Amino acid sequence: MLEQTDQEFLNQYISYFKLISESTGDFLGGILSLEKEILYKSEFAKHIGISDNEVVAHLHKPEVVTLQDKAIEKKSLVKYLLMDTAQNRQSRFLTITYAPIINPKTDNIVALYSSSKLVDTLNIWFILSKYYTKGIALIDKFDYQIKLTNREKQVVFLFLLNLDSNTIAEIISKIEEKTISKNAIDQVFKSQLIPKFSVFGRKALYDKLIDLGYYRFVPNNILRDGFCIEITDYTVFDHST
Incomplete structure (x- = not known):
C-alpha cells in the first residue's frame, strides 16, 4: 500500500501517461503496480497481435517477474529480448523495458513503467551474439x-x-x-x-x-515456449528510423 503522497504522484503520472499514449496512438507501453498488476496499458496488443490474456500471462512468467523485481530492487532500467510464437504461428521479436517510476519528493518507487518495441529481425544476430557467445536472426x-x-x-x-x-x-x-x-x-x-x-x-x-x-532462420519448434533474454547492457540498433 502506497503512502498518500506516493499514491497522488502515481495517479498524476498515470493521467499524463494515458494522455500521451492516447494522443500518439502508436505508443507501446503501460504501468504496473509494485504487485505486478496492470494499472494502465496502451492499446499495443493490436500492434503486435496478442490478446490481453496473453499479456497478463507473460507478465506473470517467473523469468519476467525476476526482471521486474530486479528493476525495483536496483532502481534501474531493465531490458530484455522476447521471442515467441503467436497463435497464427508467426514469430514475434520485441525488446521490452521495465523502469522504476520514482516519486522525486519521497524517492520511493511507486510503480513500474513498461515499454515494448518491435525489433527488426536483422538486428537479432548482433544482439544475441553477445549472449552466451551466441547469435541468431529469425x-x-x-x-x-x-x-x-x-x-x-x-x-x-x-x-x-x-x-x-x-x-x-x-x-x-x-x-x-x-x-x-x-x-x-x-x-x-x-x-x-x-x-x-x-x-x-x-x-x-x-x-x-x-x-x-x-x-x-530459426525453426518454430525452437520457439515453442519462446525465449526471454536480458539485454540491459546491450545496444539495439534500429534501422527502421
Missing part, C-alpha cells in the same frame, strides 16, 4: 535448400550458435521436457547432417551452413 519461413527433419532444424540452429553437443542436448531437453542425450545429438551430426551436406567434419558443416544462409 524469420519464420525458410525454403531450406537441403531439407531437414524437425530435429535436424533444431540442431542446426543451435549448432550455428556455436554450441557443443552437450549444450544442444540440454536445451532441446528443456524445450521438449524430456531427456535428450549428448550421444543422440552426436549421432544427428555423424549420421544425418554431415552426410546430408556432403562435408567432412563439423567445421566444414558449419561453413557450408553459413554459406547457404541457414544462420538467418
Whole structure:
C-alpha cells in the first residue's frame, strides 16, 4: 500500500501517461503496480497481435517477474529480448523495458513503467551474439535448400550458435521436457547432417551452413515456449528510423 503522497504522484503520472499514449496512438507501453498488476496499458496488443490474456500471462512468467523485481530492487532500467510464437504461428521479436517510476519528493518507487518495441529481425544476430557467445536472426519461413527433419532444424540452429553437443542436448531437453542425450545429438551430426551436406567434419558443416544462409532462420519448434533474454547492457540498433 502506497503512502498518500506516493499514491497522488502515481495517479498524476498515470493521467499524463494515458494522455500521451492516447494522443500518439502508436505508443507501446503501460504501468504496473509494485504487485505486478496492470494499472494502465496502451492499446499495443493490436500492434503486435496478442490478446490481453496473453499479456497478463507473460507478465506473470517467473523469468519476467525476476526482471521486474530486479528493476525495483536496483532502481534501474531493465531490458530484455522476447521471442515467441503467436497463435497464427508467426514469430514475434520485441525488446521490452521495465523502469522504476520514482516519486522525486519521497524517492520511493511507486510503480513500474513498461515499454515494448518491435525489433527488426536483422538486428537479432548482433544482439544475441553477445549472449552466451551466441547469435541468431529469425524469420519464420525458410525454403531450406537441403531439407531437414524437425530435429535436424533444431540442431542446426543451435549448432550455428556455436554450441557443443552437450549444450544442444540440454536445451532441446528443456524445450521438449524430456531427456535428450549428448550421444543422440552426436549421432544427428555423424549420421544425418554431415552426410546430408556432403562435408567432412563439423567445421566444414558449419561453413557450408553459413554459406547457404541457414544462420538467418530459426525453426518454430525452437520457439515453442519462446525465449526471454536480458539485454540491459546491450545496444539495439534500429534501422527502421
